[in-house]
Amino acid sequence: MPTEFDDWFVREILVHERALALFLQRNWPHRDELHDLRQEVYARVYEAAARGRPTAPKAFLFTTARHLMTDRLRRSRVVSIEPVGDFESSNVYLIDEVSPERWMGTRQALTRLAEALDRLPDRCREVVWLRRVEELPQKGVAERLGISEKTVEKHLAKGMRLIADYLYGGDAAHPAAAMDEDDGQGRRQQAD
Template sequence: MDTTLDAWFVSEILVHEAALVQYLRRCWTQPDEIVDLRQEVYVRVYEAAAKARPQQPKSFLFASARHLMTDRLRRSRVVSIEPAGDFESLNVLVDEVSPERRFGARQILRRLAAAFDRLPGRCREIVWLRRVEELPQKEVALRLGISEKAVEKQIARGMRLLAEYYHGDDAAPSAPRRGETARAAEPAD
């Protein structure tokens, strides 16, 4: 141990203990932590002085105390990312996909693809650009050389036809083929 450092610490730092404790009580809201804060300030000052003695020890002592309180406040505001409980018992973790769920998902995908394939060509293209590629309505209209209103109508028509086929039975009205009009393809009420 460095006896000169110890002597310096006693003569330059410990003489301000009463003022330091008063400062900590005035600034820190939890009185039960004052003793711990004081000790931590002393450790910081002692370790720093072991490397190089400060020119103004009292100012250095109080600056160290202020920095310590600031550090503690910052740490108290940080939210821990450590798990707060046993997530396994809560069934929060992602389950492995069962073969039944995988098969069901494939069936849904096949049915949706079949419904999509039944859409008229232009309608299918517009639905693809708008819903799959997520292009804005204006860009779809510009790309296809049609009005935004036409895009809007084709999207509505495509969604209706997809829903009819997907949610209805296999006998749901199919999209009109080339040469047929939309009215002719729809069942009469």
């Protein structure tokens, strides 16, 4: 027995069946999937509308169709990772045992990088850390530190240059003493 909700669905959603079919035909390249696609759109709209009816049913229907097509395209681009054949015979080592020399070399490189970061002027170090380690966008760094994006850009460029100088220029390079620091307000101040 049809409910009031079913009547709403017929009146507000199914009335657009022809337009939806044309929309899917224009936008979905696999003709053999159109019927299933349309039914899945209806199922999604029905489930979502049962929780709360949309204020613009037609727009909701077509937005749902667009999202469904996007989801299917994303899923079709996912590459399955399944082992093919025997790796033993191809001399591919799946487990890379780390030699003590390699482990020590990596540890030394990380120590030098930490030293280079510690030698940066304070504001410059904050910007490099937020951009390169925490991976915040430039705008996010500027907002967090209360400085302009241009200042973030300058600090990042200076910091990366000073780190490179320290790592590749030897112990003589001392980044903190090498530069004056911009305080973020356009004023220069001597680095500590």
